[in-house]
Amino acid sequence: MQVDIGNALASEADPGIGRSDLDDLDERVADAHDRIARGMADDDFGYASLNLPERTDAAEIERAVDGFDPEAVLTVGIGGSALGAITITEALAGDSPVDHYALDNVDPAHVTRLLDDLPLAETVVHVVSRSGTTAETLANFLVVREAMDAAGVDWSERTVVTTGEAGPLRELAETEGLPALDVPEGVPGRFSALSTVGLVPAAMMGVDLEGLLAGGRAGADALADSLYDCPAYAYGAVAYALDERGASVNAMMPYVEGLESFAEWFAQLWAESLGKDGGGQTPARALGATDQHSQLQLYRAGPRDKLVTVVRPAERPDCAIPETDVADLEYLGGQDLGTLLDAEFEATEASLAAAERPSVRIEIDAMDAESVGRLLYDMEVACVVAGELYGVETFDQPAVEWGKNAARGLLGGGDFEEAEAVAEKTELVVE
Amino acid sequence: MQVDIGNALASEADPGIGRSDLDDLDERVADAHDRIARGMADDDFGYASLNLPERTDAAEIERAVDGFDPEAVLTVGIGGSALGAITITEALAGDSPVDHYALDNVDPAHVTRLLDDLPLAETVVHVVSRSGTTAETLANFLVVREAMDAAGVDWSERTVVTTGEAGPLRELAETEGLPALDVPEGVPGRFSALSTVGLVPAAMMGVDLEGLLAGGRAGADALADSLYDCPAYAYGAVAYALDERGASVNAMMPYVEGLESFAEWFAQLWAESLGKDGGGQTPARALGATDQHSQLQLYRAGPRDKLVTVVRPAERPDCAIPETDVADLEYLGGQDLGTLLDAEFEATEASLAAAERPSVRIEIDAMDAESVGRLLYDMEVACVVAGELYGVETFDQPAVEWGKNAARGLLGGGDFEEAEAVAEKTELVVE
Structure with a gap:
């Protein structure tokens, strides 16, 4: 897996992170790496993951x-x-x-x-x-x-x-x-x-379960004490740094249908781990190229509060577009659908960069077990390192308990004061 | 369709809108209504929708x-x-x-x-x-x-x-x-x-196409010169007002599987219409109750930058949960799945309110053609009135053209300077 943070640099984007700030951040990543390595060695709660x-x-x-x-x-x-x-x-x-x-x-x-x-x-x-x-x-x-x-x-x-x-x-x-x-x-x-x-x-x-796990192990082997040497740390640290600089939304936008649910999985990982103490970057789920016709207008011309993460496999299967003699469509004929999708991917990155909007590119080798295992593992690592940088309890989720108690109380599953709050709702109904 | 903005009032939530601010906003809604009515009468671009x-x-x-x-x-x-x-x-x-x-x-x-x-x-x-x-x-x-x-x-x-x-x-x-x-x-x-x-x-x-269109016509008939009399205006105006007060994210969270794609449709409507001139509220797509186990931690304990919109039908079909003698589950047995889902809906609203986080409730009669037609129409109206309040060109999407030209150029579909920018990408690759 490789991560390209070039378009998230302050020289390219606003918000963006400057080279010297990135070096400073790297020292904090080294400390975080120590804590992560120790947590893993001790099988501490969460780090055991x-x-x-x-x-x-x-x-x-x-x-x-x-x-x-x-x-x-x-x-x-x-x-x-x-x-x-x-x-x-x-x-x-x-x-x-x-x-x-x-x-x-x-x-x-x-x-x-x-x-x-x-x-x-x-x-x-x-x-x-x-x-x-x-x-x-x-x-x-x-x-x-x-x-x-x-x-x-x-x-x-x-x-x-x-x-x-x-x-x-x-x-x-x-x-x-x-x-x-x-x-x-x-x-x-x-x-x-x-x-x-x-x-x-x-x-x-x-x-291929063994392939998935091998991909995860490759991610574990790649852990290092510098974000410049570890793509997972690079991603987590840059996402954190951009949030600190105003990119409060992280739009996860894979350019492959097979990762549509991955964006949802990432959204849970990111929201539930980092959404604490009044902070945390909000994950937005997107899908390329489809959401170019839905969300890109906002990403490019809306508030400067977004990091767009684009993800793609380096290899795709073939599916040729037939030749055509229709004037406006000749340029498509004979291309491959994957070539079109990759062109859209690169065009979206460049379109954001031209508007000085930050993006990060994540590239996996292919849609195979090892690459997908690596991707999942590395995003977990990215989340953990981000949690260390934010200084939150990455592995708990205390804010969901209140609603569970309320729902249980409403269903007669016990006395919960939370259930009483439901009846006291303030109403201002327009119909 | 009814809209309950009670939990978005400043007395309940931060950010929230005060009663007198709401009255002031209502005067602007009356002006916006005039423009919308005129645009419809003249079949102007966009308003014709x-x-x-x-x-x-x-x-x-x-x-x-x-x-x-x-x-x-x-x-x-x-x-x-x-x-x-x-x-x-x-x-x-x-x-x-x-x-x-x-x-x-x-x-x-x-x-x-x-x-x-x-x-x-x-x-x-x-x-x-x-x-x-x-x-x-x-x-x-x-x-x-x-x-x-x-x-x-x-x-x-x-x-x-x-x-x-x-x-x-x-x-x-x-x-x-x-x-x-x-x-x-x-x-x-x-x-x-x-x-x-x-x-x-x-x-x-x-x-039932006629039912869908009848629902839309009911929405048109409900247009009025006050947000207190028109649920679509109430929704659009409150979403705008909360964005102005810091709720830069609007999480659209239907509590019914049949509206999962509706949240995507809404996300396009909202993002592409309002994401302009450096502003616009970012739509986030969610689904209740599932995302209580994913996004609610962030919504309740993360930054105070969200409005959560919960949507449900007043009527649901039956699906009984069988009785059980398992101790911890007895309270569920004999209930209906819909009752459980409604309890979760109300618990989420209350959970957000208890943390002083704003939410708006949208309720439609049922998952039938007329109610769905009304919902789609009213959300379009909400978007148009929000666009009037923001003062943007609601009906265009200029920021998507750049990427289209770049992609076309990359595929050999003509000379586009945007395509050249793609080759000039700044790289900082970690692998």
């Missing part, structure tokens, strides 16, 4: 799914319990005969339709919740079980569980004799893509 | 697709030529036997896979480009035609064109005798959902 490529046992995951030969895998999870699996399978599905679906929301219309459409007798369910009590996940799992029952399908023969040491899902797995995998210790959900949490559907689809 | 519900001829669209009985409709278009159709069909597909797909990007892997998977002999193509020269759209259309040829399918029997008065697509339609619809005059792409541009796939799927 960066040991996953070394620790995750691909063979154990393969064994857990051995014997299943499904048409579809259904992940039942939410947030970090679903986004890693969605991202990996979307990026690497290729021509797998197995389809991956996720129930990561509790919309009754959507859940009903998906369960009506799925071939339930040929579907394996992967239910993921560390606590085993996540409301959305467990509600959906109860609904899925009943749908399988109603269809005459034995759900207990078609369910794999990934959960913590204790809790309702663990008990269920033991009672029913379900294949059960452990959520790794010390790893927040949003950092768990390269573990049991993110890899089970990929395993069933025939994705 | 707000006359679409009155002008669009649903019967003409129904006739153009009459005789087709496809399994799938494939929209070939990009930006405003695709997002309206995607939004409408996703929201209202219901149990239609016809599937809608869109080629709105030029990713070779994605295009190849989609064309391999589609039943081409049972697919109708709807190709949309006002100029008939949009690079991505025409490249994709050339590829689709060839794939149909290769599959022994006569593309000219299965293609509907929506385009402007002249250009390559218009000529093609005339040469080949294809059904051809007109892109309406004076309507930018992002405002064209309720026209030929957005309604053709919906028509083939059996969506």
Whole structure:
């Protein structure tokens, strides 16, 4: 993986970072690297995530799914319990005969339709919740079980569980004799893509788990005490520095459809890890070239509050555009779609630079397991180093608890003062 | 449609708008309403969009697709030529036997896979480009035609064109005798959902076009000279006022899966219309309840730079959660998924309010044609009134031209100085 921060320099963009400021920042990166390396060595909470490529046992995951030969895998999870699996399978599905679906929301219309459409007798369910009590996940799992029952399908023969040491899902797995995998210790959900949490559907689809983990290990091997020697640190440090200089929004814009969900995964990683203490850069999800016809006007001519991160693979498959004799289209004929997409990529970078708007280019080798594993790992590293520079608790997410208590209280799941606040809402309704 | 701005008042949130400031703003809204009403009466460029519900001829669209009985409709278009159709069909597909797909990007892997998977002999193509020269759209259309040829399918029997008065697509339609619809005059792409541009796939799927247009007309009838009397003005004016007070990000967060693409459509509308002259609020796309496990940490505890817009239908279909005797889950059993989702919706609002973060609630009656038509229309009105308040040219998008020229130049489509800038890129590569 390589990161090009040339268009984020103060000589090119406003906001931008000057060369000498970058050197100063590099000293702080060296300190942060020490803390990260120590945290990894001690397997400290959160930092342990960066040991996953070394620790995750691909063979154990393969064994857990051995014997299943499904048409579809259904992940039942939410947030970090679903986004890693969605991202990996979307990026690497290729021509797998197995389809991956996720129930990561509790919309009754959507859940009903998906369960009506799925071939339930040929579907394996992967239910993921560390606590085993996540409301959305467990509600959906109860609904899925009943749908399988109603269809005459034995759900207990078609369910794999990934959960913590204790809790309702663990008990269920033991009672029913379900294949059960452990959520790794010390790893927040949003950092768990390269573990049991993110890899089970990929395993069933025939994705190269060893390749993904090898990519992660290459990222770990590339950690160094200078941002000039480590692309992940370069990205995290520059994103932080630009936020400090006014780029409060980070638009993550891959130029490849297979990374559309990656932008969502990144958005969770960035928002939940860094959005603290009144600070944190807001991730915006975009997709090139499509969003050139949607967001680029704003990125180029709106407020100077954005860093645009463009991502692409160096290699793409072929898909030739046929020759044409239509006058205005002759220049397209005989080109390849990938050439067109790359031209748009470079044009967007240059368009931003011409308006002195900062961008960073991330390039991976190809849309293969090793490159995608490296990308995910390096973005986690980038997030961790940014957290060190901001000085926040990167690995917690305290602000989501309030709403969980309120929702539980509203549903009669206990006495929570948060639920009372809901009834006191101030209204000013226009209709 | 109703809009509740209670949680955006200064008494509840920071940033927020005070009651007297709101009254002052209302005087500016009255002036803006005069300009909008005049623009509509004169069919001025852009304002003409707000006359679409009155002008669009649903019967003409129904006739153009009459005789087709496809399994799938494939929209070939990009930006405003695709997002309206995607939004409408996703929201209202219901149990239609016809599937809608869109080629709105030029990713070779994605295009190849989609064309391999589609039943081409049972697919109708709807190709949309006002100029008939949009690079991505025409490249994709050339590829689709060839794939149909290769599959022994006569593309000219299965293609509907929506385009402007002249250009390559218009000529093609005339040469080949294809059904051809007109892109309406004076309507930018992002405002064209309720026209030929957005309604053709919906028509083939059996969506109630008259209902959609009736919803739009209800929005037009609700236009009034005060934000207190017009929910669309209330939304647009409050979003503007909060941006002026520091809420530079507007997180659009529907609590219904069927409006996931609506958030993208809104993001284009907002970004491309208002992102000008160094200003404009940045739209962020979110989805409830899923993004509570991703973005809420940032929204509640990050910078005070966000307005969160939550959207829901007042009615949802039933999907009961089965009873369970698992101790920690008993409170969920016997509830409905929709009840859970609504509890999460209200909990998120309250959670933001408890942290004095502004939110606005938009509620539509149901996920039906009339309510969705009203929602789209009212958001367009909100955008137009916000543009009046910002004092920008709401209906143009000059900042996207530079990149188009650069890309065209790179592909050998003519001499463009923008293409030369690409080669001059400043590099600082870390690998």
